[in-house]
Amino acid sequence: MQAWADRRRSTRFAFAFLMFGIKQAYACLFGGAMLGLILLTFLFWPDESPLSRYDFLVVGAVLIQIAMLGLKLESWAEARVILLFHIAGTVMELFKTAHGSWIYPEDSVLRIGAVPLFSGFMYAAVGSYIARVQRIFHIRVRGYPPLWTTWVLAAAIYVNFFAYHWLPDIRLVLFVATALLFGQGWFWFTADRARLKMPLLLGYFLVALFIWFAENLGTFGRAWIYPGQEAGWEMVSLAKLGSWYLLMIISVVLVSLVHRPEEEPR
Numbered sequence: 370m371q372a373w374a375d376r377r378r379s380t381r382f383a384f385a386f387l388m389f390g391i392k393q394a395y396a397c398l399f400g401g402a403m404l405g406l407i408l409l410t411f412l413f414w415p416d417e418s419p420l421s422r423y424d425f426l427v428v429g430a431v432l433i434q435i436a437m438l439g440l441k442l443e444s445w446a447e448a449r450v451i452l453l454f455h456i457a458g459t460v461m462e463l464f465k466t467a468h469g470s471w472i473y474p475e476d477s478v479l480r481i482g483a484v485p486l487f488s489g490f491m492y493a494a495v496g497s498y499i500a501r502v503q504r505i506f507h508i509r510v511r512g513y514p515p516l517w518t519t520w521v522l523a524a525a526i527y528v529n530f531f532a533y534h535w536l537p538d539i540r541l542v543l544f545v546a547t548a549l550l551f552g553q554g555w556f557w558f559t560a561d562r563a564r565l566k567m568p569l570l571l572g573y574f575l576v577a578l579f580i581w582f583a584e585n586l587g588t589f590g591r592a593w594i595y596p597g598q599e600a601g602w603e604m605v606s607l608a609k610l611g612s613w614y615l616l617m618i619i620s621v622v623l624v625s626l627v628h629r630p631e632e633e634p635r
Contacts, residue, residue: 389560396502400494402433404583411590423477423485430490443497450627451496458492464531471595499624506558509633514550522546523622526615547618557633577613
């Protein structure tokens with residue numbers, strides 16, 4: 370009898386884990402499609418094509434966004450917030466490429482300065498995921514900090530991404546502030562039927578880790594390259610994981626403009 374009960378629990382856990390993976394993949398639809406385009410064009414793009422690979426990625430990204438809206442996979446309210454991601458990301462790209470933080474090695478027409486326009490869609494993909502995952506998993510929270518404090522923190526993180534090139538880097542202070550604000554927070558989600566919970570900080574870290582893995586695939590596909598990757602691909606520094614963690618805070622705060630954090634019933 371005990372063996373049957375253990376087998377049943379294992380089966381329920383395996384099914385819940387499978388549903389979690391399927392829902393996560395569904396939430397990542399925009400980012401997954403973009404990453405797929407990057408890798409496929411890296412492997413198969415013809416050298417003699419009159420259209421540059423980067424310009425094709427711009428067209429592909431626009432079509433993906435149109436399809437997401439047309440199929441009602443995103444709402445127009447979410448799309449407006451995702452546009453903010455696109456703008457904020459493009460501004461950061463212009464600044465960072467000008468300071469040699471990374472480069473786009475291929476030519477293209479659809480670009481602003483050294484930044485091809487498809488780059489903004491990579492930030493938009495993060496925004497799309499954050500917005501969609503909240504709906505798909507019916508995420509609710511407890512212990513979420515006052516919204517105004519998160520806006521101040523997000524603004525400080527964004528400014529520091531630029532300012533540390535001239536002023537002292539306050540990244541450690543921002544990590545501490547993030548821990549103080551979100552450290553007591555939990556979120557509840559539904560993978561299958563049961564409500565599960567996780568600390569907010571752990572959830573943000575896992576998403577940042579996933580983005581770091583995706584970034585490794587993106588640089589492998591030569592969508593952009595960091596210093597040291599010019600001669601050949603090498604793994605992206607783990608230090609970038611911290612940057613993505615802080616970017617997650619900005620992402621969550623921007624999405625909160627559309628999806629205000631809702632309290633999990635007690």
